[in-house]
Amino acid sequence: MKLTMSTAIENKIAESGIIAVLVIEQANLAVKVAKILINSGITAMELALRTKEAIDALKNITGSLPEMLAGAGTVLEPHQLIEVKNAGGDFAVSPGCNTKVLDAASEMNFPFAPGISTPSDIESAVSKGSKVLKFFHAEGMGGLKYLQAINSPFGFKKLKYIPLGGLNPQNMRSYLEAPEVIAIGGSWIATSALINNQDWDQIARNADLAVQILREVRG
Numbered sequence: 001m002k003l004t005m006s007t008a009i010e011n012k013i014a015e016s017g018i019i020a021v022l023v024i025e026q027a028n029l030a031v032k033v034a035k036i037l038i039n040s041g042i043t044a045m046e047l048a049l050r051t052k053e054a055i056d057a058l059k060n061i062t063g064s065l066p067e068m069l070a071g072a073g074t075v076l077e078p079h080q081l082i083e084v085k086n087a088g089g090d091f092a093v094s095p096g097c098n099t100k101v102l103d104a105a106s107e108m109n110f111p112f113a114p115g116i117s118t119p120s121d122i123e124s125a126v127s128k129g130s131k132v133l134k135f136f137h138a139e140g141m142g143g144l145k146y147l148q149a150i151n152s153p154f155g156f157k158k159l160k161y162i163p164l165g166g167l168n169p170q171n172m173r174s175y176l177e178a179p180e181v182i183a184i185g186g187s188w189i190a191t192s193a194l195i196n197n198q199d200w201d202q203i204a205r206n207a208d209l210a211v212q213i214l215r216e217v218r219g
Contacts, residue, residue, distance in 0.1 A: 004102060005132040009091050009111040010160070012069045013132070013183045016044035017176065017214045019162060020207070021073065021187040022057075023048045024195060030057035031064045033190050036200055040207035041214075044069040046093060046164075046185060049080060055087050062088030075112075078104035085110055093134045093162070097121040102128040113162060117141050119150050122159070132160045132182060139166025144174055144181075151180055169209055176217040186210055 013019065020042050024030050030047075037045060047058050049072055061070050071091040072084040081104050084092050091111035094101055098114070105112035106129060114125045115134040125133055135147050147161060163175050164185030175184050189206045 004112040019044045023192040024057040027053040027056035030060045041211040046073040048073045058087040135163040137165030138163035
């Protein structure tokens with residue numbers, strides 16, 4: 001069984017430290033948002049497949065900005081992995097641990113991080129070869145303390161987590177300081193409302209703040 005996250009992609013995620021989570025309803029705005037993130041120092045993103053223009057938005061970004069590590073989220077079905085790969089996506093993540101999607105990602109040799117929230121989820125993901133896992137909904141499930149507790153039995157596996165859900169400038173520092181955390185997901189940086197309103201200045205301010213906190217923690 002092949003690992004479902006390549007070392008190269010894992011290293012790029014670790015280097016970025018922050019994954020901006022985007023819900024884009026207008027594909028023509030995708031490149032503008034991604035450029036702002038890159039200018040602030042955020043070089044990884046998760047574009048949620050929740051809108052009819054999500055795949056087109058992903059194509060626009062991958063076609064224009066190869067320096068952005070462009071992933072897709074809310075991947076619930078195996079066929080979506082093919083759509084993401086064909087759109088030039090670098091990786092995919094899901095909110096839960098669907099073993100059918102894990103198997104498909106493995107067969108395609110496509111970088112994929114399943115979502116976990118319980119020890120059983122972790123067991124399922126690890127049994128399929130996953131080493132990088134999305135922790136969702138991070139704050140709703142109990143935050144960093146809960147993550148460290150359920151990861152404790154798996155410590156020898158050296159698993160890495162991407163916490164997402166409820167993270168913000170007030171709590172992201174503690175997550176970034178945790179050795180189990182490879183990067184954090186931030187949906188607050190460029191919300192769908194900010195994107196739809198084309199509030200580029202506020203998105204830039206949010207991205208700058210996130211990167212400032214990251215650099216204070218990790219240098």
